[in-house]
Amino acid sequence: MNIWSYIIKRLFLMVIVLFGVACIVFFIAHVIPADPVTALLGGNAPDEVIERMEEKLGYNRPLIVQFGDFMSGAVVGDFGESLRTNNPVIEDINTYFPATLELTIFAMLIAITLGLILGILSAVHRNKWIDHFSRIFSIIGVSMPVFWTGLLLLLLFYYKLDWLPGAGRLGFFTTPPEQITGMYLVDSLITGNWSAFKEALLHLLLPAFCLGYLATASIARTTRSSMLDVMKQEFITTAKAKGLSKRVVINRHALKNSLIPTVTIIGLTFGSLLEGAVLTETVFSIPGLGRYITAGLLALDYNSVMGGTLYIAFVYSLANLIVDILYAFLDPRMRT
Amino acid sequence: MAKKTAKAGWLELMKPYFEDMKHTLYLWRRNPLAIIGTVIIATFVFVAIFAPLLTPYNPNAQELEIKLQAPSWEHPFGTDQFGRDILARILYGSRIAMQIIIIVTLISGLLGVSVGIIAGYFGGALDDILMRVTDMFLAFPRLVLAMAFAAMLGPNLANMIIAISLVNWTPYARIARAEALREKGKPYVESIKSMGASNFRILFSHILPMSISPVLVQITLRMGTIIITAASLGFLGLGAQPPSPEWGVMVSDGRTFLIDQWWISTFPGIAIALIVLGFNLLGDGIRDMLDPRLRR
Numbered sequence: 001m002n003i004w005s006y007i008i009k010r011l012f013l014m015v016i017v018l019f020g021v022a023c024i025v026f027f028i029a030h031v032i033p034a035d036p037v038t039a040l041l042g043g044n045a046p047d048e049v050i051e052r053m054e055e056k057l058g059y060n061r062p063l064i065v066q067f068g069d070f071m072s073g074a075v076v077g078d079f080g081e082s083l084r085t086n087n088p089v090i091e092d093i094n095t096y097f098p099a100t101l102e103l104t105i106f107a108m109l110i111a112i113t114l115g116l117i118l119g120i121l122s123a124v125h126r127n128k129w130i131d132h133f134s135r136i137f138s139i140i141g142v143s144m145p146v147f148w149t150g151l152l153l154l155l156l157f158y159y160k161l162d163w164l165p166g167a168g169r170l171g172f173f174t175t176p177p178e179q180i181t182g183m184y185l186v187d188s189l190i191t192g193n194w195s196a197f198k199e200a201l202l203h204l205l206l207p208a209f210c211l212g213y214l215a216t217a218s219i220a221r222t223t224r225s226s227m228l229d230v231m232k233q234e235f236i237t238t239a240k241a242k243g244l245s246k247r248v249v250i251n252r253h254a255l256k257n258s259l260i261p262t263v264t265i266i267g268l269t270f271g272s273l274l275e276g277a278v279l280t281e282t283v284f285s286i287p288g289l290g291r292y293i294t295a296g297l298l299a300l301d302y303n304s305v306m307g308g309t310l311y312i313a314f315v316y317s318l319a320n321l322i323v324d325i326l327y328a329f330l331d332p333r334m335r336t
Numbered sequence: 337m338a339k340k341t342a343k344a345g346w347l348e349l350m351k352p353y354f355e356d357m358k359h360t361l362y363l364w365r366r367n368p369l370a371i372i373g374t375v376i377i378a379t380f381v382f383v384a385i386f387a388p389l390l391t392p393y394n395p396n397a398q399e400l401e402i403k404l405q406a407p408s409w410e411h412p413f414g415t416d417q418f419g420r421d422i423l424a425r426i427l428y429g430s431r432i433a434m435q436i437i438i439i440v441t442l443i444s445g446l447l448g449v450s451v452g453i454i455a456g457y458f459g460g461a462l463d464d465i466l467m468r469v470t471d472m473f474l475a476f477p478r479l480v481l482a483m484a485f486a487a488m489l490g491p492n493l494a495n496m497i498i499a500i501s502l503v504n505w506t507p508y509a510r511i512a513r514a515e516a517l518r519e520k521g522k523p524y525v526e527s528i529k530s531m532g533a534s535n536f537r538i539l540f541s542h543i544l545p546m547s548i549s550p551v552l553v554q555i556t557l558r559m560g561t562i563i564i565t566a567a568s569l570g571f572l573g574l575g576a577q578p579p580s581p582e583w584g585v586m587v588s589d590g591r592t593f594l595i596d597q598w599w600i601s602t603f604p605g606i607a608i609a610l611i612v613l614g615f616n617l618l619g620d621g622i623r624d625m626l627d628p629r630l631r632r
Contacts, residue, residue, distance in 0.1 A: 020472035025484075032488040139620070143613035145564050147571045148587055148605030151594060159595050275477040279568055293480065294572055297487035309476070309484050317475045
């Protein structure tokens with residue numbers, strides 16, 4: 001099968017899945033809550049307040065009309081107004097999502113670096129101490145709850161040692177860089193605002209490490225096992241027999257061929273990082289999309305919950321799609 | 337005499353299974369990490385069963401005179417802002433954790449396996465529909481979807497368990513489907529079909545038992561994740577509610593006192609990390625033991 005028809009097929013599937021995702025989100029926010037308005041206002045609200053709220057939320061209309069409205073809005077990115085912030089939800093998402101994206105990408109870079117190094121080292125020195133260390137280091141990483149690791153890191157590096165800044169994305173007195181992408185690191189680089197860049201970087205270190213550590217394990221283990229598989233093959237023996245140095249054999253022959261499973265795992269990891277970002281943002285008070293959704297859920301802000309959840313699912317599916325396509329490029333056997 | 341040979345025959349028949357079990361035990365003994373995992377989980381189960389015998393304190397009894405006390409002989413893990421003994425709360429919290437694991441595993445296992453084997457066995461349009469539904473659930477980051485379900489159902493322990501179950505069945509469905517697909521092509525299924533067995537009978541007394549074991553492995557592997565998800569929901573305020581001694585809730589409780597009374601958040605977190613570590617070590621061990629490349 002040609003790669004383009006594969007991509008078109010995957011895109012088509014993604015549209016179907018996203019439609020279903022929107023149905024689930026609608027179901028969660030409109031069908032599950034037995035009495036959303038009373039839940040929102042409390043039991044003692046006067047009738048006219050309740051009526052006004054129902055009117056505002058559109059809950060007094062038939063379910064099918066609400067559904068049609070939600071769907072036609074969702075297609076163009078209109079999720080209505082947030083009850084909590086009084087802004088259109090899509091504007092809020094535009095403000096909050098870059099922080100999440102920045103955190104996730106930075107954490108991913110940490111995870112990939114750590115994971116690849118540990119994975120390669122433990123494959124090359126199989127069953128030596130470095131292999132055992134990497135195994136234990138990774139398994140502890142997936143076992144610790146992110147929110148707790150975050151708290152401990154804050155306690156140690158911020159409160160006790162005072163080496164790194166604590167909550168937020170920038171110091172209290174630093175003006176954020178001009179908004180271009182919304183990611184402070186990128187924006188301050190573009191505008192050449194070095195003090196803001198340094199601030200943003202320092203603020204990002206703890207949460208990104210905390211989040212990246214979580215994802216290190218799967219990358220390290222996958223790299224290790226696929227490296228070991230490749231190292232057993234005959235072309236490696238040939239390369240060694242030719243008299244190539246160990247470094248060349250590992251870097252040029254083994255590593256390249258063992259990266260395909262690692263690429264997949266890295267893509268899958270993106271999802272768990274998005275998930276972890278919800279918790280990391282809460283612990284480090286980073287104004288990101290995860291925290292926005294959590295606050296919306298706790299305040300029963302239906303519109304922002306629907307918009308935010310749908311948006312996260314969209315980003316997540318997009319990431320999976322990119323991984324699939326990348327995979328198809330790397331491995332022709334997958335294009336079926 | 338005849339009885340004895342029958343018995344010997346039975347033993348003879350079972351011999352490969354015993355050999356296999358002995359070999360598994362041998363592999364387990366050679367895997368120190370799996371042993372550590374087993375010990376941790378065994379301790380966890382023990383603590384959950386015998387919690388009231390292991391501590392003299394009531395996990396919810398407030399004694400404001402002794403609030404915020406540092407760890408001491410009397411209160412090994414200290415006390416919290418209401419003077420409750422943290423060790424007692426952690427010990428009782430293990431019961432909640434256990435309850436969550438068991439119920440979530442049962443609901444999501446049942447749901448996942450049913451969807452999976454039905455999709456795999458019947459195939460065609462039904463398979464397509466069921467698998468697209470699975471894809472839809474997989475399109476969300478799991479925690480985010482669980483958060484949404486839990487919040488809209490109303491945050492409490494029971495609803496949190498439902499919410500986690502609703503997002504946790506998808507991997508089981510996928511594995512069960514793959515197994516059922518492989519199983520249904522085998523000649524024995526065809527022969528029972530030709531003998532007139534109903535679909536229901538084939539599905540539940542033949543396909544199900546044959547496809548269950550990979551699912552069981554996956555279920556053990558995922559138990560740690562269930563605990564983490566539950567604790568995360570508790571931490572965010574979308575799961576069990578205070579004063580419940582659920583570990584995530586306890587970590588969240590101690591956040592305000594983190595600087596001076598570090599023990600309130602730290603010890604419940606260690607409990608979570610330890611149990612999840614136990615499940616992960618055990619899961620890794622089971623995976624290694626079942627790996628045919630390592631078996632012989």
